[in-house]
Amino acid sequence: MIDWRRLGRGLVLPILFLALWELLRAAGVLPYETLSQPSLIARATLSALADGTLLYATWQTLEAATLGWAIAGAVAVLAGVLLGLFPPLARMTSLSVEALRPIPSVALIPLSLLVFGFGLRMEVAVVVFAVFWPVLIVTSSGVRGIEPNLLEVGRALKLSVARRIWKLVLPAALPSIAVGLRLGAGIAIVVAVTVEIATNPWGLGYGMINASQSLRADLMFAQLLWIGVVGWGLNVALLRIERRWLAWFWSAREAAR
Amino acid sequence: MENGRPLLSVRGLSHSFRTAEGSRPVLANTQFDIRPQEFVCVVGPSGCGKTTLLRLIAGLIEPSSGEILFKGRRLEEPQPEIAVIFQDYSRALLPWRTVAGNVALALEARNVPRNEHAARVDALLRQLGLAGHANHFPAQLSGGLQQRVQIARCLALDPELLLMDEPFGSLDAMTRQTLQDEVSRLLSVNKSTVLFVTHDLEEAIYLGDRVIALEANPGRIVEIIEIKLPRPRNQLTTREDQRFLEYRHRVFELIERGQK
Numbered sequence: 071m072i073d074w075r076r077l078g079r080g081l082v083l084p085i086l087f088l089a090l091w092e093l094l095r096a097a098g099v100l101p102y103e104t105l106s107q108p109s110l111i112a113r114a115t116l117s118a119l120a121d122g123t124l125l126y127a128t129w130q131t132l133e134a135a136t137l138g139w140a141i142a143g144a145v146a147v148l149a150g151v152l153l154g155l156f157p158p159l160a161r162m163t164s165l166s167v168e169a170l171r172p173i174p175s176v177a178l179i180p181l182s183l184l185v186f187g188f189g190l191r192m193e194v195a196v197v198v199f200a201v202f203w204p205v206l207i208v209t210s211s212g213v214r215g216i217e218p219n220l221l222e223v224g225r226a227l228k229l230s231v232a233r234r235i236w237k238l239v240l241p242a243a244l245p246s247i248a249v250g251l252r253l254g255a256g257i258a259i260v261v262a263v264t265v266e267i268a269t270n271p272w273g274l275g276y277g278m279i280n281a282s283q284s285l286r287a288d289l290m291f292a293q294l295l296w297i298g299v300v301g302w303g304l305n306v307a308l309l310r311i312e313r314r315w316l317a318w319f320w321s322a323r324e325a326a327r
Numbered sequence: 328m329e330n331g332r333p334l335l336s337v338r339g340l341s342h343s344f345r346t347a348e349g350s351r352p353v354l355a356n357t358q359f360d361i362r363p364q365e366f367v368c369v370v371g372p373s374g375c376g377k378t379t380l381l382r383l384i385a386g387l388i389e390p391s392s393g394e395i396l397f398k399g400r401r402l403e404e405p406q407p408e409i410a411v412i413f414q415d416y417s418r419a420l421l422p423w424r425t426v427a428g429n430v431a432l433a434l435e436a437r438n439v440p441r442n443e444h445a446a447r448v449d450a451l452l453r454q455l456g457l458a459g460h461a462n463h464f465p466a467q468l469s470g471g472l473q474q475r476v477q478i479a480r481c482l483a484l485d486p487e488l489l490l491m492d493e494p495f496g497s498l499d500a501m502t503r504q505t506l507q508d509e510v511s512r513l514l515s516v517n518k519s520t521v522l523f524v525t526h527d528l529e530e531a532i533y534l535g536d537r538v539i540a541l542e543a544n545p546g547r548i549v550e551i552i553e554i555k556l557p558r559p560r561n562q563l564t565t566r567e568d569q570r571f572l573e574y575r576h577r578v579f580e581l582i583e584r585g586q587k
Contacts, residue, residue, distance in 0.1 A: 219418040226385055226411045227436040227484075237432070241423045318423040318464045 106287035114288040115296065123277070124293065128300060131262050131273035134190055138197025139258040143251050146205035150247075153206070154213025155239065167206070175200035176264050183269055193265045193273075200261040201254040208253070212246025213239055245319045248312045255308055259301055332399065333360035334488060334520050335384065340393035341545075342379055352545035353379050356393070359539060359551060361488070361522060366514070368523045368535035372582060376546025377524045378414075381492050384522065385411045397488070407437070410486035414493040416474040420465040426476050427452065427461040433483035451479040454513060471502035478510060482517070489514070491523045495530070504562050507534060512559065528582065532574045533560060540581045549581045 088108045094100050095107035118124035153160040178196050186192035216239055224234040266275025274293050281289035313320055340357040343350040354376035361367050369377045382388050384395055386405040395402040397409070413419040420429050430448045439447070452458050455475040465473050474494055481489060494510075495503040511534050514521055525531050531538045538552045554574060556565055565571055 217418050219413060219415060220421065222387060223413070223419050225387060226405055227433060228405050228407055229436050233435075237435070238421070241421070244423070316423075318425075318466075321464050321467065 102287075103285060104287055106291050110288040111291040111295065114286070115292040118289065118292055124296060127272070127274045127277045127293070128296070131259070131266065131275065132300070134193040134265075134273065135197055135255075135258040135262040137190070138194040138262070139201050139251075139254055141194070142198040142201035142258075143205055143254055146202045146250075146254075147209050147247055150206045150209025150250075151213050151235070151239065151243070154210040154243070155235070160210065167203070171203045171207075173199075175261050176268065179265055179268055188270055193262055193270050196265050197258050197261050200257050204257065205247075205250040205254045208250030209243060209247050212243035212250075215246075216242045245316055248316060252305070252308045252312065255304060256301065259297070259304070263297065334363045334365075334398060335361040335522075336396040337380075337384070338394050338396065340380075340383065340395065341391050342376065342383060342388070343391045350391075354383075355545040355547045357546070357548055359548065361520060363520055364518050366511070366521045366523065366534060366536045367539060368525060368531035368537070369539045369541060370525055370528045370531040370578065370582070371541030371546065372543050373526065374546075375541040375543040377526075377541055378492055380541075380546070381411070381490050381522065381524050384488075385409060385490055387411075407484070408487040410481035410484045410489050412474075412477055412481050412489065412491045412494045414496055416470065416477045416494075416497075417465070419477055420473060422465055425462050425464055426457055426468070429465065429476050430479045430483050433480045437484060447483065451483055454482070455479045456509070469502075471498050471506060474498065474506065482513075487520060489519050489521045491521060493525050494523075496525065496527070503530075508560075508562065515558070528578045529566070529575060532556075532571060532578065533562075533565060538574075538578060540578055542582065542584075549584070552578065 091100070091105075092108045095102070095105070100107075115124070153163065175196055178199055179192075182192040182195045186195060220238050220242065221234065224238050229237065262273065263275035263278075266273040266277075267279045268275075270276060274297055278290050278293045281287075281293065337357055337359050340354060341352065342354040343352045353374075357380065359367075369380060371377050379388070383390050384402070386402055386409070389403070397406055421432065424432065427448050430451055431444050434444050434447060448461070449458075452461055455478060457472065457475055457479060460468060460472060460476075465476065468476070478494070495506050498506065507530065523531070523534060528538075528540075532554055535554050538554055540549045540552065541547065542549045552574065556568060556570060556574075
């Protein structure tokens, strides 16, 4: 449930800020062309919502971000479990991982553009690269950190290796995997918008750079604030899923307090 | 109890751990039998290899030399008929499963059909006084209750031999006494055979039909003592019994001597 009182208290500061902004603009202190003003931004948001462009751009950005996130998440969780379970495999791949991981994902935009051309696939490819590493690393460290006593219980109960992975290792690593995926979701949106600002002619990122270049400060701010709202909503949704699926984990944390 | 072949025979069992300086013997030439329905306690100071002995019989580690015969066959890996209760209950339970789910894990391991799980889990939880806790997570329970869950999980396996590694060692004194009585009553009703490892020699005498006293460095049997105290035993009268005090005196001296 949403805690309205907490939300209300949290909204005090932003509302004061917007009021001050509007006031300073009306007094002529702030330049109209570059910083716009809240009332104009609100109007631009409403009209972009009304004509569907804002929602369509949001759909494009979220489609690329979600696809990339899902692909990277699935592959990275699988690879992370393998690396966590088999230390020789981890040793064999560690050099490659450490060499590839520091490459900024946006540095792959030119390559991805060359391979896939403009469109969904090039954006997804960059998002996949960006999301893959953090999820891989968090997952494999979660699997490596499994309580050795639990594995011993599995052996004493004579569970097969496959069942030990399914019934013991995966659930034990689930909190780490969830954190990795939530982290990855944030990264996915950042990278998707970045790709759109840099190259791909669609989505919220393109909408912003377009508005900025046509000196529509109000429309640019409208999309900027909209991205903030979308990102916040996504995080809340993921946290809620996590709390439902990992009820035991949260209850154990509460008990430990 | 005297007749019949032993359920478990330990023959010339030795074990060494490899260390940086070579190998360090923890258990030397150990030899004893456990008969069906017998409650055997192993007691000794830390470093006497009592936990190692239990892990060897559980099939979790392989001995350096000697052999363990279970029902006449040489034991080389964990056996489905042998269940282990670990000392550290908090780390032996699956924190993401409820109490009922933790007990059901044993049934899953034995491929018991799913539709039989609920009834069998219910019965076990009732036996161990956990009926009201079926849907709680382990972290929500006290240590004593968590250990009961682990015992329920092991009994779900319907084991022929139950190995208990200092199961009450980290519980407070009151909880420990309650569990000692309840568990020993339950196990004798079930006609279970038990190997019970402890460092508490009074606990060993109170629970056991026989007490194996070990000395340390390397672990070695000093003596095996038959405990001829009447059952059911009682925390007050048994512990005040003159024979109880004599056993205590004797085991204490044996272990004391072994430490020198």
